Amino acid sequence: MNNSPIRSNYLQVLEQIAQAALSARRPADHVKLVVVTKGHPVEAVQEAVEAGVSIFGENYAEEGSEKVITLREKPGLEWHMIGHIQSRKARLVSEYFDWVHSLDSLKLASRLNHFAVESGRVMPVLLECNVSGEESKFGWAAWQEHRWESLLEEFAQVAALPGLKVSGLMTMAPYLQDVEQARPYFRRLRCLRDYLAQQLPGVNWQELSMGISADFVVAVQEGATMVRIGTAILGARPHLR
Numbered sequence: 001m002n003n004s005p006i007r008s009n010y011l012q013v014l015e016q017i018a019q020a021a022l023s024a025r026r027p028a029d030h031v032k033l034v035v036v037t038k039g040h041p042v043e044a045v046q047e048a049v050e051a052g053v054s055i056f057g058e059n060y061a062e063e064g065s066e067k068v069i070t071l072r073e074k075p076g077l078e079w080h081m082i083g084h085i086q087s088r089k090a091r092l093v094s095e096y097f098d099w100v101h102s103l104d105s106l107k108l109a110s111r112l113n114h115f116a117v118e119s120g121r122v123m124p125v126l127l128e129c130n131v132s133g134e135e136s137k138f139g140w141a142a143w144q145e146h147r148w149e150s151l152l153e154e155f156a157q158v159a160a161l162p163g164l165k166v167s168g169l170m171t172m173a174p175y176l177q178d179v180e181q182a183r184p185y186f187r188r189l190r191c192l193r194d195y196l197a198q199q200l201p202g203v204n205w206q207e208l209s210m211g212i213s214a215d216f217v218v219a220v221q222e223g224a225t226m227v228r229i230g231t232a233i234l235g236a237r238p239h240l241r
C-alpha cells in the first residue's frame with residue numbers, strides 16, 4: 001500500500017502545503033489538511049487512512065455518516081462536515097461529525113446547538129462567509145467590508161450558544177482559471193477574521209478554512225489554517241451525486 005497513488009498524492013500535497021507556508025513565513029504545522037471524500041467509496045477512504053490521513057471532510061450528511069459508521073473501528077479519525085446543511089439534517093450532523101465548517105445561518109446554529117446540548121457535547125464550528133458576492137455561494141454576506149458591522153449581532157448570538165464553539169471562518173473562492181485571482185477573496189476572509197477578533201474578542205477566531213485542490217497553495221499563503229482537498233489526493237470522483 002506504500003506505493004498507492006493516494007499515498008503518493010497525499011505526500012505531494014503535504015509538501016506543497018509546507019512550501020506554501022514557508023513562502024509566507026508560516027509554520028507548516030499550522031495548516032490542517034482535510035481530505036474530502038465526497039463521492040468516493042469507503043475503500044478509497046480506507047486506503048487514505050492507510051496512507052496516513054486522519055482528517056476527512058464530507059459534503060453530505062447521509063453519505064458521511066455511513067462512512068463514519070463503517071470506519072468506526074479505525075482509531076483517531078476526525079470527520080468534518082464541509083457542505084451545505086439543511087436544517088432537517090442537523091441531528092445527523094451533530095451525531096456523526098466532529099467539526100462543522102459550513103454553519104451559514106442563525107437558524108442552523110440554533111438547530112445544531114439544540115442537538116449538541118441534548119447529547120451533552122460542544123461542537124466546534126466555523127461560520128461560512130460569502131466573500132465573493134456570488135449568488136451560488138452559501139454563507140453570511142461578507143463581500144462588502146463596510147457592512148461587516150451588520151454581522152456582529154448574529155455572530156455574537158451564535159457564539160453565545162452553549163452547544164457550539166465558534167472557532168473561526170470558512171469560505172469558498174470563485175472557480176477561476178487563474179488561481180492568483182482567488183487571492184483577494186482569501187485575503188478578505190483573513191481581514192474579516194482580524195476585524196471580528198477586535199470586535200468580538202471573547203471568541204476564538206483562529207481557524208480559516210479556505211482552499212481546495214485548485215487553489216490551496218494561494219489559500220495557505222493568505223493564512224488558511226485548514227484546506228479542503230479531494231481531487232488532488234483521491235483523484236476524480238467515480239460518480240457525482
